[in-house]
Amino acid sequence: MQVQAKKTEEYFIKNKPFYQRVADEIEIFEAAYQQKLPILLKGPTGCGKTRFMEYMAWRLKKPLITVSCHDDLTASDLVGRYLIQGGNTIWVDGPLARAVRAGAICYLDEIVEARKDTMVVIHPLADDRRVLPMEKLGEILEASDDFCLSISYNPGYQSVLKDLKQSTRQRFVALEFDYPDADLETDIIAKETDIDKSVAANLVKFANMTRNLKGSGLEEGASTRLLVHAAKLMHSGIAPTTACHTAISQALTDDSDMLVAVNELCSSVF
Amino acid sequence: MNAKTPLSSEDILKRLDIYLDVEFTFYHNEQHAKILSALPLTQQQYILAWVQRTASTHHELGYQFMAHIVDILNEIDAKTIEAWALHAMDTYDVKGLYPALEIIRNVSNFLQLSHEKEAGAVLEDESAILLHFVHGLSGRKLKLEEAEQAYTDTETIFLPALVAPLKNKKENFKLYKVMVAYCWAQSRFGTYLINLYTEVENSEYPEKFIALFHAVETLRLEHCLARELPGLYRQLCEIKSQLDNSTLDLQWQAISDQLQSEICTANDTLDIVNQYLNQLEPFTPYCYQGLLQPEITASVIQARINEEKKQLKNILRKMQDDFDEGKEPKPPQKMPANERFDLKEIKEHSSQQDFTMELTLDDQPIAPPENAKNLMSSILQDLGEIPDEYLVAAGDGEYDPSFFEEKEEDPDDVWKVPYHEEGAFLYNEWDFKRQNYRKNWCAAREKVVKPIYDNFVNNTMSKHGKLIKHLRKTFEAMRDDNKLLKRQTNGDEIDIDAYVEALADTEDGSEMTDRLYMQMQRHERNIAVCFMVDMSGSTKGWINDAEREALVLLCESLESLGDRYAIYGFSGMARKRCEIYTIKAFDDNYDEEVKARISGIEPKDYTRMGFAIRHLNKKLLDIEAKTRILITISDGKPDDYDSYRGEYGIEDTRRALVETRRAGIHPYCITIDSEAKDYLPHMYGVAAYTVIDEIRELPLKVSDIYRRLTT
């Protein structure tokens, strides 16, 4: 088979991603998209934000450009920079500029992780101007109607230092995500991994036990993602308790008492 | 004399006389010395060391230890001696001399218990895990406590201190776990939804009634556990098969089958009990079953119901007021005042604990705040429903706005009699004579320095105006400086100089370098520092002024530097009254309030340092930082009202600083003490330290030391 390399702005999601709707998030996203409003996805880790974006990109038939923000991400990394090639300087667009030009959906994952000065380059894009100033190039890029900016943010575990600034958050329509309720989550896991529904239900029961411990010993309960991991291991024949220990408990905590307790909860359920 | 030669009886006697202060206590040690003289040297030394340590706690304890150990030399190993002596000393700390002596005298009991403990599970060791376990199971945040037998009052689960019927620790731990799950199941599956207490009261044969009810209800709860926690249920059956007669006779089996369905409740149990009260004998209680305590439980539930009703009505009132606000003039009320709130079930739900009702106000759905949701599910658990009268907002008479103010307990209140340690942070203290910690010895409380809004800070600023300018400049220069790195292989911008040079190079035909970019390198100062300031009585006057001035300068410097910092004062009056004064917490801004607190720092009581160091270590560890620093500023020797004088205090302080080091925090001590320098190297040696003899210099020095420390 030949591997085909594609430019990111030409990358359309062809197969419908599996996304289980939880409330009216799809309609709201679509409305915001039509109204050219930027969107903020709020919610704990592993609750389906990235999956939702893939699904929406597919649904709106737009390319999706995702940037995972890290603490060294500079404005140039997003906007673009000059490079030297064969003795000449050439300008190379960053992913944000490419998305703006192509009218794609740009998803900045975990935006607060980025350097503070990076955040402000998205401001003019996120209000009704919808432009991207490219200072070094001396140009201003106007976004086409198709372009959509969306960012994600986990309010739970960030330190005060990494809070989202008011001037940033007040530009966005906020969609709140959380772990779906027990029946829905069971469905998601069963569909995503082909395991038995009753096993999936037990996984969700166990997950909710760990979520009860949030704030009294655990920083965060087990996410849907971790449940999917454990379910996949089980699907390949790993015993349920072993799968949970490795895929869930160990991911949640290093505290030895807590580990024992979480494992005991797990073996109570299975 | 050979180094391995045992001590003679005389040598031993001499030592014992010193350890036990025989000159004043008149103990007779001749006999004991003689017995000891027959032992090899290492054993002699080991025992003598423990006599010395126990005697340092109390002479009588040391003497009795000596008197008893000679009798059991053959039965006891070094590890057990240590455990025994430490247990006695810990008991002395908590309960006093007589209970401690009891431990020493009753050594055979201790030996037996320690054998049991070897194979048994000990609540003290397992409670952290069990508590997480029960919190994970959900529902109310149940507490754990020790009692003779297992039971629950629906708020606390009581467990025996030791569980040892099974062959090893691991198995016995499982029994604990099953006990906990069974108690949890009583709350979760509604054992107390019926009023057991009145049922017992009204019964002709109360004892028989409760025993039978307990047996039948146990069968019902076993079915619940089998459904809800199948894994745990398997372990329960395993344990039962080892410890109990777990096969039921035909009649009991039939009853069990009757209770198997998910829809069975405690009412079905009650029906069965009433039906068979005269024809059925309860089976021998299962090993995990513990007790039912209807009377205690009833009063706990009643108290909670009253409290939660009040709370709920208050929250509803607040919601209603918020709802009505801004609707002036008031629209005509369609509903009578006591029917405005309503609850509707939104859907059948598998787990009855999730709150799946919808609250409406004037027929409009309204989302209850989190605390109201928790209250409603707790009420639901107690009553099975939320009665209409609960859904009426508190009237003016019942309304208590203070309910919404943050209920911070006034730290001073706890000193009103009777004394209790609730809400205090407990810290160990190092007893050098005992060569061990006194457990939970200090009760520390946090208070906030009472702000004084005066001109102190401004005056200091103008007094030291030039110095402050200088400090600001120096500290600004230390800020995160972004360095522009030139000639990099990649970067945000093209390095024009390098590029021009490279182009020139290519003219002569040499190869073009790839180092053509510039990159901004960030240099992050990821430092958190905590200052611990002496507020003991001896700082009165000059020293206090100098300390406060030093803090003003420090804050000015640190503000321009941008490091995260906190400032706490400490003082104390004996071990139960250790106080930490917040001047500036890490999260506080350097604002008017903090300035007024600096101005409000005043001399209090004594200088007990250990607990303060330990407390602030904990605070520092909570902060995410690459480098953590603890700087103490004090005026001299540790000293307190009780025994924290002299060597004891010095050794505890030293020990606390060792703990600081071990935790990865850098300790640094600044002392304003010109005389007694002799003990400082020993006490502060584990840290780095500076002595300032001129109090006048303190303000400048503190900032200066910080600068040197962090560059």
Ligand SMILES: Nc1ncnc2c1ncn2[C@@H]1O[C@H](COP(=O)(O)OP(=O)(O)OP(=O)(O)O)[C@@H](O)[C@H]1O
């Ligand atoms: N509603 C949903 N429909 C389908 N799958 C879901 C849904 N929610 C969660 N998942 C599953 O959970 C996994 C993790 O979700 P995802 O990667 O979208 O998390 P995220 O919210 O982006 O987390 P993070 O903040 O850590 O990036 C997905 O791979 C998918 O299997």
Ligand SMILES: [Mg+2]
């Ligand atoms: Mg994601």
